[in-house]
Amino acid sequence: MKNIENIGERIKFLREKHGLSQAAFAKRIGVSAGNVGDWESEKKKSLPGAKAIYAIAKEFEVTADWLLVGEEYIVDSTFNSGNIVIQDGKPAISPSKNTGSTNDTDSNEIVNLTAEAKELITIFNSLNKRDAAELLMIARMKKELGNG
Incomplete structure (x- = not known):
């Protein structure tokens, strides 16, 4: 997964990768479009809560660690x-x-x-x-x- 500087940028990357507006992204994870806008905004310094992080990770098949810190800890047969x-x-x-x-x-x-x-x-x-x-x-x- 692409290494991106902060959680807001990672959320925006996911949203754009899937071709979604903030409203459509918000609907898929059960939050308001305003929440998504705040997370993506560099000015707001707003962060998603645990439920939103879980919903994003599950819905868009990424790990919570990638959302939170931008790194993946992959578990596979060579781990x-x-x-x-x-x-x-x-x-x-x-x-x-x-x-x-x-x-x-x-x-x-x-x-x-x-x-x-x-x-x-x-x-x-x-x-x-x-x-x-x-x-x-x-x-x-x-x-x-x-x-x-």
């Missing part, structure tokens, strides 16, 4: 980051880390997870590829904000 890999077309937990080793230490790190970590893994494994990629993007953003 392998940390101990999350794709198995049978779905994200899954792998016993190996980036080093590729499968020694007992790595396996123990996965087995000895907190209840919250196990719940997160269970939720993650139940998601489709797109939602899993979005969850990873959110986690990465949270990590960066926490370490900043």
